[in-house]
Amino acid sequence: MTPATDTDRVDLSVDIAGVRLANPLMTASGTCGYADEYADFVDLTQLGAFVTKSITRRPRAGNDYQRVIETRAGMLNAIGLANVGLDAFVAEKAPALAALGVPVFVNVAGATIDDYLAVAEAMEAIEVVRGIELNISCPNVKAGGIQFGVDPAQAGEITSRVRAVCKKNILIVKLSPNVTDIAAPARAAVEAGADALSLVNTFTAMAIDVEARRPILANGTGGLSGPAIRPIAVCMVHRVYTQVARAAGVPIIGMGGIQFAHDAIEFLLAGATGLGIGTAMFVDPGCIGAIRAGIDEYLTRHGHGSVGEIVGRLETD
Ligand SMILES: Cc1cc2nc3c(=O)[nH]c(=O)nc-3n(C[C@H](O)[C@H](O)[C@H](O)COP(=O)(O)O)c2cc1C
DSSP: OOOOSSGGGOBOOEEETTEEESSSEEEOTTSSTTSGGGTTTOOGGGSSBEEOOOBOSSOBOOSOSOOEEEETTEEEEOOOOOBOOHHHIIIIIHHHHHHHOSOEEEEEOOSSHHHHHHHHHHHTTOTTEEEEEEEOOOTTOTTSSHHHHHOHHHHHHHHHHHHHHOSSSEEEEEOOSOSSOTHHHHHHHHHTTOSEEEEOOOEEEOOEETTTTEESSTTSOEEEESGGGHHHHHHHHHHHIIIIIHHHTOOEEEESSOOSHHHHHHHHHHTOSEEEEOTHHHHOTTHHHHHHHHHHHHHHHTTOSBGGGGTTOOOOO
16 A cells, blocks of 8 residues: 555546546436536546537437436436437547546447447547447336347447457447346457446336326336445446456446545445546536545555555455
8 A cells, every 4th residue: 555645645546447537436327428528517528538418310309308316315217328329429529528638438329239339430430539438227218229238138238349449449338227146248348359337327216196096207217327326336336346347357337326535435346447427516516626635635544655555445244
């Protein structure tokens, strides 16, 4: 352990499968668009990496309204992968992302493997893009790729097909928590060549208008995120770390309800190397700076010199 005497000596940088990030914090896909929407509220250069909203081959309008509802400890969304589509992303959004100055991971969704391949191939030509995050876990659309995420054989197949077209970009596979054992798709993705895993996406959930006796969301169901899911997400990160990722040397990007530095440190101890911040950005767009400072303070107080020293260091005996 490297003793740290002041905050300047703490190394917050992390390595995600060869991509060096200045710190572990990144946006969780879909909660910060393509960065332009947030530019007036947040200093996004404080991030270790920026993760885009899911991009699909063609533009998508998304689901009918109502698409979002706040719950007592989080939110339910059924946006339905609304996005500008591949061509507009390349022409209009990617240049602005390049100006951010932090590595960009592009989240990709689709209905067929060819849809994913088209977007992943196009991202090879964009310099600021350093990785693809394969969204095989969106619970809010009928043909949005979740079929690949809940069946380990299909998770393995799509991973190996997309891996073959990723040359400069790393491949991160984003796992669904809507399964019996998340280690099974995690193992399939790693065996098929995933460079990193991210988890978790949202949990399928429902809210009901009891007077109308109808689901509140037009889609019927949505995905639950925020503080309510954090303990489950931490548990799943720890399971994937101990059962699959640690032995394979594959880094995990953990997410699900991270709002404060304490929450981020839980995920690091459970085995995550990177950290996605999603729903908390809607509560306080400035939380990124506070979480980063809190991780720094924790490492200093415990005499650590780098983030890597606490990754997976949960004592369970
Ligand atoms: C409004 C909203 C939109 C989202 N859109 C996407 C998306 O397009 N692609 C994706 O992979 N995940 C999407 N997610 C899931 C988040 O990236 C993240 O996995 C999940 O919300 C858990 O993190 P959190 O509790 O910090 O929000 C979305 C989440 C929310 C709340």
